[in-house]
Amino acid sequence: MPHDAALAELATLLGDRLARSKAERAAHGASEAWFPETPPDAVAYPETTDEVARIVATCARHGCPVTAWGTGTALEGHALAIRGGISLDLSRMDRVLAVRAEDMQAVVQPGVTREALNTELRATGLMFSVDPGANASLGGMAATRASGTTAVRYGTMRDNVMALQVVLADGRVIRTGSGAKKSSAGYDLTGLFVGSEGTLGIITELTLRLHGQPEAISAAVCAFDDFEAAVQTVIATIQMGIPMARIEFVDETTAAIFNKANGTSLPEKPQLMVEFHGSESAVEEDARRFGEVVAEMGGGHFDWATTPEARTALWRMRHGAYRASIAYRPGSIGLVTDMCVPISRLAEAVRETRADIAASGIPGPIVGHVGDGNFHAVLLIDRASPDELKAAKALARRMAERALRLGGTITGEHGVGMGKKDLMALEHGDAWEVMARIKRALDPDGILNPGKVVEVNQ
Incomplete structure (x- = not known):
């Protein structure tokens, strides 16, 4: 295998926490959505930031791809190791490191889930507000800039991540942001890594903004x-x-x-x-x-x-709308897509999308966090029908184009991954190439979650 040298070193470092069984690889090669199974060469289970740094440095020396894995709930193929290499499963880094009640902050490792954090916070009168529905890991939520039902009042992950610890592509460990409510000290690196989908660095610690539990x-x-x-x-x-x-x-x-x-x-x-x-x-x-x-x-x-x-x-x-929708059409899989528009264009966006779905003949229930102009269509396609998959992809592209025409974005919540990468130039123009330059600067060999968000060689 092309990455045997890297895997041999990682086996020495991790022992049985480097899993190469077919079952482990298959579990990390599947996604919630329509993408085909793409198992990694191995699954690594680090337990500390130092281990993450050593794993990434080893992979960098050997040109071995590293794709971070949280809970696997993302919908655009974000966590699939499509170029092989290792799936870096962060689920064992699941400690709440500190709760600073006076500052309304919590410091957590990336494998802590949002439900686990809120359970920990019950006695404090505080809560973590971002609720994407799935009990996702907080590291994954930051990496995908997650949102959800409560964003209309409390904001998205962009608004609720104050500071990060990140392992870069060469194994260096950096910290971004602070516990202060604001700063004018340099570039907003925290904002850069939030939403970068594991393509610029691996998040190993988060300082999160908390809110009071309502009376x-x-x-x-x-x-x-x-x-x-x-x-x-x-x-x-x-x-x-x-x-x-x-x-x-x-x-x-x-x-x-x-x-x-x-x-x-x-x-x-x-x-x-x-x-x-x-x-x-x-x-x-x-x-x-x-x-x-x-x-x-x-x-x-x-x-x-x-x-x-x-x-x-x-x-x-x-x-539970997504899973209930899949069950509604037995034998189907879901091509789930979202778009977000200014609130003044929301009615127009929903009207046109409903008409487009009806004309396509593909069942497509619509749900949405419409308080912030964001809604989703669950396009239910026969898993055995290439024609339906092709039609659904075309329908999803028209939704994205509609969002841009109405002054919005191709995705308000689900992110880019590989599912929407081909739409990035349409939304961002030359700015997409600027993103690629940032990627090359931080990950010149393209080992971090390759094939997602940008093209390294564009």
Whole structure:
């Protein structure tokens, strides 16, 4: 094998924490989406930053690719070792290193999941806010600049990562950012690595911004006779400045999928799923004002989730939309794509996308974090049909082109990986080549997650 020399050295370093079994390699060669299985040559399980640095330095000497792995939940093939080499599984680096309650910060290793961190924080009155649905690793969430249902109020990973420890492609370890709330000292390297998808360095420690757990929470779902009214309600709510913690859109197909998967009885119409955070009086006032907007737009009856258990069930149902959609069409796989546009163009974007999906003949339920102009289509294709895959890819490209035409971006949440790399020049023009120069400067041999985001030789 072309990387045998590197693997031999790594075996000496890691012992049985360098796995080469077919089962281990296959588990790290599969993704949540439609991409074919691409197993790495081996899977490395480091437990410290020093080990990560030594692994990367060894691979650099031998030109062996290194692809970081968190929980494998990304949807654009980010964590697949498509050029071989090692899959660097960071799941054993799973310690919460410090909780600085007075500063509202936590320091964690990359393998800590968001749910594990929030469990650790329960007694402090604090929470980590970013909620992409999947119980993803925090290192992976930073690497992909994850977002989710709560971003409309609390921001994305870009807003909630304060500092990083990163292993560079030559094995050097650097720190970026600090615990200070702001800085004017040089380039924003933290921002550079957040969203770089493991192509510029391996994140081995994160300092995260925390938020206070709200005194009161109120959540509900309400139906509309048509999607335009639902989307216009979102736009009006945002423009009025009503502070939503979550405001999610699901179309009538998704409502039917929810009912089948969860035994619920939602009206099979477009729905908004909302949540308010704050004091008892603020939540009551926000809900009242939102109700007035809904009534003005012709929305239907609110179904309030009045207990923590009911709220958990509501958001578990929303977060389960992808898997429920796959089950809705037996034998299918999902080509999941997202786009994000300015809030003023949201209704137009959803309208055109729904018409495009309907004309394609491919089932495509739509859900979205519409409070920040971001929505997703789950294109359900027969896993045995190359024609459907081709048609779905063309449909996804038209969605991306539509987003750009409306002043938005080809992806607001899922990231680039290899699934959207061919669209980067369309969005960024010459700036994509600038990204490639940064990649070459930090990883001149192209060993870190090759084949993703940029072309090293472009």
